[in-house]
Amino acid sequence: MDRRQLGRRRLLALGGSALLLGTAGGCSVPGTGAAGPAPARATCAPRSTLDPHRTLAGLPLLYEPDGRGRSFSFEPAFFARLEDWAGSLTRTLPAAPAQLSTYGSWVDGGSACDSWHHAGRAVDLARVRLADGREVSCRYDRWRSLEGDALAASRRAYWSLAAGLHRRFATVLTYLYDDAHANHLHVDDGRSGAGDAVFSPRSRVQVQVVQAVCSYLWDVPVALSGSWDGATRRAVGPVLERLGLDDDLTADGSWAGLMDASAALGRR
Numbered sequence: 001m002d003r004r005q006l007g008r009r010r011l012l013a014l015g016g017s018a019l020l021l022g023t024a025g026g027c028s029v030p031g032t033g034a035a036g037p038a039p040a041r042a043t044c045a046p047r048s049t050l051d052p053h054r055t056l057a058g059l060p061l062l063y064e065p066d067g068r069g070r071s072f073s074f075e076p077a078f079f080a081r082l083e084d085w086a087g088s089l090t091r092t093l094p095a096a097p098a099q100l101s102t103y104g105s106w107v108d109g110g111s112a113c114d115s116w117h118h119a120g121r122a123v124d125l126a127r128v129r130l131a132d133g134r135e136v137s138c139r140y141d142r143w144r145s146l147e148g149d150a151l152a153a154s155r156r157a158y159w160s161l162a163a164g165l166h167r168r169f170a171t172v173l174t175y176l177y178d179d180a181h182a183n184h185l186h187v188d189d190g191r192s193g194a195g196d197a198v199f200s201p202r203s204r205v206q207v208q209v210v211q212a213v214c215s216y217l218w219d220v221p222v223a224l225s226g227s228w229d230g231a232t233r234r235a236v237g238p239v240l241e242r243l244g245l246d247d248d249l250t251a252d253g254s255w256a257g258l259m260d261a262s263a264a265l266g267r268r
Contacts (some may be wrong), residue, residue: 003122003230040190044113047073050106050120057086062101064184066137073106075120078189082123089128091157092164092263093136099129118170122188128161136161136266141182142173152216159212160266161185166209167259170197176208176224201228210236210249213262 003238050073054061074082077114083167102125107253108116116122117215136157137143143154158174162185165172170192175182192198197204204226214220222235240247245257 002233015070019221027157032225040193042109042114042116042118042190044109044118045075046122047106047120050074051076051079053079056100059086059091059097060099062099064103066237067101072102072123073120074123077194078121081189081194082187085164088164088263092160092266093128094267095130095132095134097128099132099179101126101129116188116190116194119136122192124184124186125165125186138185139183144182155216156268157266158211159216160263162209162265163213163217163259164219164266166197166206167256168192169261170198170200170203171205172209174212176212176226177205195231197258197259199249201250206248207232210258214239217262217265 021123052071052073054069054071056079061072062068062070083098086097086100090250102123105117106120106124107115107117109115112118114121126138130136134268137154138161140158146154161174162174165185165187168265169187169189171186171188173181173186187206197206207228208224208226211222211224211226211232214222214232215224218239220235220239222231236249237247240249240254240258243257243261245254246252247254249255
């Protein structure tokens with residue numbers, strides 16, 4: 001057992017919940033990177049103040065480690081934003097969604113209160129199963145060893161799914177964020193709150209998704225540095241022009257337009 005695994009198990013024991021098995025060690029920091037905007041401070045909420053759900057927009061919620069349906073606890077406003085995203089999946093996936101697999105939402109923060117999971121305002125998504133038997137996998141730890149067309153297809157599906165989440169949430173942590181997120185997408189509303197996400201060039205995770213969708217969805221390769229540099233601006237510029245969007249991603253509609261169009265490429 002390596003140190004990261006030990007740390008995750010210790011945090012789980014302190015939290016008294018199995019709902020974040022394999023993920024808690026990577027989700028205890030609510031920020032978006034050292035160079036990113038300062039997020040609101042995470043808070044704790046007792047489970048009794050949250051709403052339990054076994055489905056999201058009618059899709060059964062399964063616990064990723066055992067594949068069984070369970071009830072997960074969410075803060076109501078965050079859950080409503082997730083339902084908006086899940087309801088859009090029929091427009092961005094190659095087949096109708098059938099199930100969502102997750103490592104969990106709320107976990108008891110004890111005295112820590114250093115993650116939005118402790119407030120029921122975060123979820124860790126592992127995969128979306130489709131009605132035709134296929135899946136969109138967030139398990140980079142499993143598909144990163146693929147080659148050729150299989151790798152390209154898995155990567156395209158992953159980043160189109162991430163783009164749909166980034167359109168609504170400012171904090172979506174991917175495998176580019178750190179190794180702890182190689183088996184899931186972490187989503188929380190700690191920075192964006194009840195509104196749609198707004199782009200910040202100082203947000204490492206938002207810059208990473210721009211670089212990834214340019215490279216893997218729009219065929220405009222750029223280094224996945226997380227830095228809003230000249231190369232990244234030059235790469236995304238033609239994509240925004242093609243979509244008829246302002247080349248300033250902070251302008252009204254540009255961020256949402258780029259993320260919506262990138263998510264829609266998941267239909268391929």
